[in-house]
Amino acid sequence: MIELTRVTKRYGDKAVVDDLSLTVARGAFFVLVGPSGSGKSTTLKMINRLVGIDAGAIAVDGRNVRDMPAEALRRGMGYVIQSIGLFPHWTVADNIATVPRLLRWPEARVRARVAELIALLQLDAAEVARKYPHELSGGQQQRIGVARALAADPGIVLMDEPFGALDPITRDALQGEIARIHAATEKTIVFVTHDMDEALRLGTEIAILDQGRLVQCGSPADILRSPANDFVRTFVGGADFGLRLLGVTRVRDRLRPNGALAGPPVSPDASLKEALSLMIASRRDALPVRDGAGRSLGAVHLADLARA
Amino acid sequence: MVSHVVSRVVRRVVPHVFPVPAMPADGPAMIRNRVLATLVALGVVGALAFGFVGFAPNRLLSGRPVALWDAVSAPVLWVVAAAWLALAAASLAPPGRGRDRLALVVGLGLVLALLAGAGEAATRLAATAPSPSARTSLGAGFWLMLFAAALAAVDALQRLAAGMALRALAILLVGAGALALAASGQLSELSLAKEYANRREVFLAELLRHVALVAGAVLVAVAVGVPLGLAAQRRPRTGGIVFGALNLLQTIPSIALFGLLIGPLSWLAAAVPALQDLGVRGIGATPALVALVLYSLLPVARNTQAGLASVSPAVVEAARGMGLTPGQILLGVEVPIALPVLISGLRIVTVQAIGLAVVAALIGAGGLGTFVFQGLGQNAVDLVLLGALATILLALAADLGFQFLLGLTRRSA
Numbered sequence: 035m036i037e038l039t040r041v042t043k044r045y046g047d048k049a050v051v052d053d054l055s056l057t058v059a060r061g062a063f064f065v066l067v068g069p070s071g072s073g074k075s076t077t078l079k080m081i082n083r084l085v086g087i088d089a090g091a092i093a094v095d096g097r098n099v100r101d102m103p104a105e106a107l108r109r110g111m112g113y114v115i116q117s118i119g120l121f122p123h124w125t126v127a128d129n130i131a132t133v134p135r136l137l138r139w140p141e142a143r144v145r146a147r148v149a150e151l152i153a154l155l156q157l158d159a160a161e162v163a164r165k166y167p168h169e170l171s172g173g174q175q176q177r178i179g180v181a182r183a184l185a186a187d188p189g190i191v192l193m194d195e196p197f198g199a200l201d202p203i204t205r206d207a208l209q210g211e212i213a214r215i216h217a218a219t220e221k222t223i224v225f226v227t228h229d230m231d232e233a234l235r236l237g238t239e240i241a242i243l244d245q246g247r248l249v250q251c252g253s254p255a256d257i258l259r260s261p262a263n264d265f266v267r268t269f270v271g272g273a274d275f276g277l278r279l280l281g282v283t284r285v286r287d288r289l290r291p292n293g294a295l296a297g298p299p300v301s302p303d304a305s306l307k308e309a310l311s312l313m314i315a316s317r318r319d320a321l322p323v324r325d326g327a328g329r330s331l332g333a334v335h336l337a338d339l340a341r342a
Numbered sequence: 343m344v345s346h347v348v349s350r351v352v353r354r355v356v357p358h359v360f361p362v363p364a365m366p367a368d369g370p371a372m373i374r375n376r377v378l379a380t381l382v383a384l385g386v387v388g389a390l391a392f393g394f395v396g397f398a399p400n401r402l403l404s405g406r407p408v409a410l411w412d413a414v415s416a417p418v419l420w421v422v423a424a425a426w427l428a429l430a431a432a433s434l435a436p437p438g439r440g441r442d443r444l445a446l447v448v449g450l451g452l453v454l455a456l457l458a459g460a461g462e463a464a465t466r467l468a469a470t471a472p473s474p475s476a477r478t479s480l481g482a483g484f485w486l487m488l489f490a491a492a493l494a495a496v497d498a499l500q501r502l503a504a505g506m507a508l509r510a511l512a513i514l515l516v517g518a519g520a521l522a523l524a525a526s527g528q529l530s531e532l533s534l535a536k537e538y539a540n541r542r543e544v545f546l547a548e549l550l551r552h553v554a555l556v557a558g559a560v561l562v563a564v565a566v567g568v569p570l571g572l573a574a575q576r577r578p579r580t581g582g583i584v585f586g587a588l589n590l591l592q593t594i595p596s597i598a599l600f601g602l603l604i605g606p607l608s609w610l611a612a613a614v615p616a617l618q619d620l621g622v623r624g625i626g627a628t629p630a631l632v633a634l635v636l637y638s639l640l641p642v643a644r645n646t647q648a649g650l651a652s653v654s655p656a657v658v659e660a661a662r663g664m665g666l667t668p669g670q671i672l673l674g675v676e677v678p679i680a681l682p683v684l685i686s687g688l689r690i691v692t693v694q695a696i697g698l699a700v701v702a703a704l705i706g707a708g709g710l711g712t713f714v715f716q717g718l719g720q721n722a723v724d725l726v727l728l729g730a731l732a733t734i735l736l737a738l739a740a741d742l743g744f745q746f747l748l749g750l751t752r753r754s755a
């Protein structure tokens with residue numbers, strides 16, 4: 035668990051993080067969003083002490099980070115920076131092995147772990163491990179950056195716009211992978227982005243920052259359904275607002291228990307957005323809902339989607 | 343001043359000798375390799391229009407030129423002529439590795455043949471000479487042909503996109519061939535060899551002194567310049583002051599700097615006798631070392647700063663974020679990434695110091711410059727040449743060594 039209590043950071047006279055209090059629960063996928071310059075990166079870097087704080091306190095698992103040696107604190111947290119920052123003079127394998135080696139793992143264990151991560155991030159092992167970062171594509175480099183942060187199996191991973199400069203397809207694939215890793219390992223992830231759709235897709239909890247202050251914090255559905263003020267409304271709104279709302283609501287919340295329908299079945303855990311897409315693609319205004327075992331649970335109707 | 347010219351030539355030219363830019367291969371329909379054709383023309387002019395060697399009754403008089411065909415025996419003449427013909431043919435041949443390999447082998451062979459020929463000419467002329475003090479020196483024709491043949495080989499290496507290994511092999515082969523010729527006595531009648539023979543022990547001692555002076559200066563410059571460069575990179579304001587001062591030093595002409603140091607150092611030695619026991623004096627090795635270090639500081643500090651600045655801030659932030667200590671970041675991340683730029687700086691500094699150290703002989707520091715200045719004093723051109731040639735070869739060797747090191751760091755980076 036990470037707790038920020040009334041944290042302030044000033045550069046000159048300007049408070050770039052202003053009286054910020056946040057609680058990141060263990061196992062959360064906590065997303066910090068906000069416009070450029072709102073203090074997201076600064077907040078992330080205060081957690082691993084790359085940036086010092088001027089007031090307030092930050093505690094990790096109940097211990098004030100100031101009471102821990104900075105290097106030890108950082109070795110216990112994964113860190114992915116936006117510009118990737120792979121070491122250009124080391125091979126991919128050596129890059130991934132950075133923290134395990136700092137922690138003096140036995141070499142055999144290091145090598146096994148590197149192989150495991152290369153498989154986890156679906157990088158073909160034999161081909162990639164011995165290459166240097168400049169020989170890789172941007173997407174591969176991003177994956178290595180993530181693998182390097184996960185290498186020593188830290189309980190907490192800090193990620194600063196890790197999929198910033200990627201094409202939509204690679205970005206989508208990497209978002210899927212990180213969601214899968216989070217679900218499988220129950221790590222606590224603090225994730226910075228300024229892309230609202232990325233935040234809604236990945237986050238279990240979203241904090242919206244503006245000019246160094248916390249504007250709203252809650253689950254994706256909370257934020258979409260009851261935005262705290264006009265800033266949040268414009269930030270989460272726009273032309274796609276309705277679709278985003280559909281994206282955070284499950285089919286099981288709009289289930290009608292009526293009889294068997296024809297057409298492609300949809301899972302109760304799918305989002306209403308996926309259901310809508312399927313209705314339009316199959317030219318129907320209702321779809322059968324079936325669970326993983328194929329049992330019929332009812333139907334979802336187009337008319338219900340617009341209901342509050 | 344000849345010494346100054348020599349040191350300048352060594353400083354300026356040597357680093358550029360190896361990477362001769364390959365010229366575009368297109369040209370008049372017949373001539374496929376213009377560079378080689380030009381070199382052949384140069385060689386032929388050298389052979390026809392200039393003396394191959396000069397012959398003088400003694401070492402102080404300037405000699406009369408002796409043409410190639412009068413100087414060497416028929417077999418040597420044929421070998422040299424055939425070599426130029428082969429190179430001419432290669433310049434007309436369509437591009438291809440075979441053509442370039444031929445040019446390489448012939449160019450290297452010709453260098454050795456010219457050396458052997460000059461040695462033979464000296465032996466033949468000595469046999470006809472009335473007195474044993476007669477001297478045979480290397481003529482303009484020899485130098486032109488040697489230059490053209492060596493460049494033909496370099497051009498071929500360039501066209502073959504030769505790696506470090508092939509380049510080193512070519513240089514080793516020529517070096518070994520030249521040594522073998524010298525050891526066999528083939529060259530011993532040349533005036534250059536006689537000057538060397540007269541000073542064999544002194545030569546080795548002065549060569550070692552030269553190397554020691556340069557190595558000492560470079561080591562001290564690294565010990566001082568690398569931290570200066572580091573400070574300049576960490577604090578830009580410090581950097582402005584450091585580079586301002588070092589730039590100023592760099593603009594002082596070398597002879598003036600050597601002279602300027604005599605006063606303060608003499609005073610220092612007189613004021614602190616303990617320093618005197620360490621060998622600190624107004625003249626000799628101390629001011630030479632100080633001057634060489636002062637000239638070397640700017641390139642070392644500048645390249646250290648540039649190398650460290652070339653490390654992306656993202657890489658340093660990632661390293662910090664992963665829990666590397668500041669020492670681990672400097673030694674494990676920043677220095678290795680900066681190393682190629684650092685080594686390039688050392689390469690410049692070493693080659694420059696080898697040339698500058700020639701001038702240091704003026705203030706009694708010894709080294710290869712001793713021969714240059716003795717030769718100038720005695721009007722003995724071959725003695726000047728002995729010092730200058732040794733300096734150039736030393737600089738080439740150092741340059742090659744650093745290129746090799748650079749190749750190693752590039753491969754691992």
Ligand SMILES: Nc1ncnc2c1ncn2[C@@H]1O[C@H](COP(=O)(O)OP(=O)(O)OP(=O)(O)O)[C@@H](O)[C@H]1O
Nearest residue numbers: 045050068069070071072073074075076077227228
């Ligand atoms: N080292 C620094 N010195 C002075 N000002 C800084 C420094 N680092 C950040 N700032 C300022 O603090 C503010 C917040 O910066 P921060 O990097 O946290 O923003 P961000 O929310 O991550 O923005 P972005 O989305 O553009 O990355 C900005 O106005 C920035 O200019």
Ligand SMILES: [Mg+2]
Nearest residue numbers: 074075076194
């Ligand atoms: Mg940022």
